[in-house]
Amino acid sequence: MAKPNPLQEQLLKAGLVKKSKVSEVAREQLKAKHGKAPAAATDIQREAERVRAEKAERDRALEMERKVKARSAELAAQARQIIADKKVPRSGDIEYRFTADGAIRTLLVDEALRKQLASGALVIARQGDRYELLPRAAGDKVRERDAALIVLDHGKAADSEAAESTSEDDAYYAQFQVPDDLVW
Incomplete structure (x- = not known):
């Protein structure tokens, strides 16, 4: 003792x-x-812990990036599937022209499809190197998933132009009549 x-x-x-x-x-x-006191952390141990923390952070960032890519691929696949399922069959001999990727493209449609396109009831969507007609509801679903696939949508363009124009402009341009048979 x-x-x-x-x-x-x-x-x-x-x-x-x-x-x-x-x-x-x-x-x-x-x-x-x-008694034994807790050993002080050495420089090697601190460096190893720092490297472990950096690796964990890198792994989290890579995992997040992988999840974002997977989600975007999933949305693109859903958009392609909607286009394939909901496309409107085309027939007719009237050329409907529109611009896509800086070039003028042409679809052959009949008079009923042309009127629906002009009114905004139908939209044109890109599927690979082809263009398909979609009903407005399907076009909205595709736009939610991948807006770049919608090439032409007269309904959305009319909404944005109407919001921007003023009543003064509308009154001025009302005096000019636009011919009904204007097709470019």
């Missing part, structure tokens, strides 16, 4: 503490003195 220090001896002589209590405190002090 460790020898009690002078203060402990004085407390024992004065009768303020018991010998068992002094022994217990002495044992605890001895353990604290000779």
Whole structure:
């Protein structure tokens, strides 16, 4: 057993503490003195931890990027499937011209399809290197998934132009009549 220090001896002589209590405190002090202290982290351990944290962050970023790519591929596949399922069969001998990718393209349609295209009831969507006619509802679904696939939509263009024009312009241009048979 460790020898009690002078203060402990004085407390024992004065009768303020018991010998068992002094022994217990002495044992605890001895353990604290000779016990193992937690080892300080070395430079190598800190560097290894930093590298682990950087790798975990890189892995999280790569996983997020992979998920974004997978989601965009999934949306593109859904858009292609909607176009394939909802396309309107074309027939006719009237050429309907529109611009896509900076070039004028032509679809052969009949009079009913031409009127629906002009009114905005039908939209033109790109599927690969072909162009398909879609009803407005299907065109809106495709636009939600991949807006770049919608090539021509007279309904949306009319909405945005109407919002931008003023009543003053409308009154001025109302005096000019546009011929009904204007087809370019």
